[in-house]
Amino acid sequence: MENNIIPQTNITLPEIAELLRESDDILLLSHTRPDGDTIGSGSCLYRALREMGKRVAYLCDEEIPRRLRFLCSEDDALFITTELPCGFTPSLTVAVDIASPSLLGKLEGEYADRVDLRIDHHGTGELMAAHLYVNPEAAAVGEIVYELCMLLGCRDKTALSCAYAAISSDTGGFKYSNVTPKTHRIAAEMLELGVDSADITQKLFGARPLSQVQAYCAAVEMMHFPLPDVAVINFPEGYRLFRGFTEEDIGDLSSIPRQIEGVRLGIVIKQRSDEVGKYKISMRSDGKIDCCALCALFGGGGHAGASGAAIEAETAEDAEKAILAAVLPEFKRMKEELGLQD
Numbered sequence: 286m287e288n289n290i291i292p293q294t295n296i297t298l299p300e301i302a303e304l305l306r307e308s309d310d311i312l313l314l315s316h317t318r319p320d321g322d323t324i325g326s327g328s329c330l331y332r333a334l335r336e337m338g339k340r341v342a343y344l345c346d347e348e349i350p351r352r353l354r355f356l357c358s359e360d361d362a363l364f365i366t367t368e369l370p371c372g373f374t375p376s377l378t379v380a381v382d383i384a385s386p387s388l389l390g391k392l393e394g395e396y397a398d399r400v401d402l403r404i405d406h407h408g409t410g411e412l413m414a415a416h417l418y419v420n421p422e423a424a425a426v427g428e429i430v431y432e433l434c435m436l437l438g439c440r441d442k443t444a445l446s447c448a449y450a451a452i453s454s455d456t457g458g459f460k461y462s463n464v465t466p467k468t469h470r471i472a473a474e475m476l477e478l479g480v481d482s483a484d485i486t487q488k489l490f491g492a493r494p495l496s497q498v499q500a501y502c503a504a505v506e507m508m509h510f511p512l513p514d515v516a517v518i519n520f521p522e523g524y525r526l527f528r529g530f531t532e533e534d535i536g537d538l539s540s541i542p543r544q545i546e547g548v549r550l551g552i553v554i555k556q557r558s559d560e561v562g563k564y565k566i567s568m569r570s571d572g573k574i575d576c577c578a579l580c581a582l583f584g585g586g587g588h589a590g591a592s593g594a595a596i597e598a599e600t601a602e603d604a605e606k607a608i609l610a611a612v613l614p615e616f617k618r619m620k621e622e623l624g625l626q627d
C-alpha cells in the first residue's frame with residue numbers, strides 16, 4: 286500500500302448519495318476478470334438505483350463467471366452487458382472496485398477518461414475521476430455500497446444480498462485478515478434486514494463443476510516450494526488446454542497455497558491466453574507479508590493480503606524465475622523486519 290500514491294478521497298458518502306439522487310442515466314462499470322466484489326457491489330447499486338426509478342446501464346468487458354450470475358440476473362436475463370444498450374447516453378459514470386484504468390480491460394480506451402465517480406477500497410491505483418471515494422479500511426466495496434443503500438433508503442433484500450455476497454467474496458467467507466469489526470457489524474445488520482447468508486455462501490463457495498475440482502487437484506499437484514514458507518503454483522496454459530479446463534475452472538487457484546500449514550506467501554502464475562508472453566501473478570498472505578509491496582515490484586498492487594500483477598516473459602519457467610528473483614530477497618527482508626522465524 287505504501288508504494289503508490291493513495292488517491293485522495295474528495296467526496297463523502299452522503300454527498301455520493303445526493304449525487305446519485307440527482308443523476309439519471311447512470312452507467313456502472315465493473316473490472317475485467319470480474320470477481321464477487323465488483324459484481325456484487327455493482328449489482329447492489331444497480332438494483333438500488335433501479336428501485337429509485339433511475340435508468341441504469343452496467344458494463345463489464347467480459348462474460349460473467351457462472352457462479353456470479355445469480356447476482357446480476359433479473360427475469361433470467363443478465364443486466365450486465367459488454368456494450369452500452371443503444372440509445373443510452375450516460376450522464377454519470379461510476380467505476381466499482383476498479384483501481385487502475387487497465388482493469389477496465391477492453392473498455393479502457395473508451396471509458397478510462399470518462400469515469401465521474403470511483404468507489405473503491407484499493408489504497409493503490411490510479412484510476413482518476415472527478416469524485417473519488419477510496420476507503421482502504423473497507424474489506425470490500427460491498428461495505429461501502431451497503432452504507433450507500435442505507436443512505437438512499439434502499440432496503441431491498443436482493444440488493445442487500447448482492448452487497449453481502451461482495452463482502453463474503455472479498456473476505457473468503459469472512460476468513461481473511463481484511464475482516465474488521467465493522468465488516469461483521471454490517472453483515473449482522475444485513476442478516477437483520479433479511480439477507481440469507483447460508484444461501485449466498487452455498488452459491489459462492491458450495492457445489493462446483495467437477496472440472497473445477499479437478500483443476501484444483503492438478504494445481505495442488507504442481508505446487509512447489511522455493512522456500513519452506515513460500516508456495517508457488519505455475520499453471521501452464523498448454524496443460525489447461527490439454528485437460529480441457531475452462532478459464533473459469535482455474536479462476537480460483539490463488540487461495541490454495543495459503544491453505545498449506547507454514548506457508549506465509551502463496552504465488553500463483555497463470556498465462557494469459559489472449560496475450561501471448563504475458564503472465565498473471567496472484568499473491569496471497571495472511572496480511573503480515575505485504576503482497577501489495579511485492580506486486581508493486583512488477584507494477585501491480587491490491588491489498589496487503591491479496592494482490593496481483595503481470596509480467597512478460599518467453600516461457601512460464603522464465604516468468605517464474607524472474608518473479609522469484611525479485612520477490613524472494615524482498616520476502617526475506619520483510620520477514621526479518623517483522624521478526625518472523627524460519
Ligand SMILES: [Mn+2]
Nearest residue numbers: 322382426455
Ligand atoms: Mn474488492
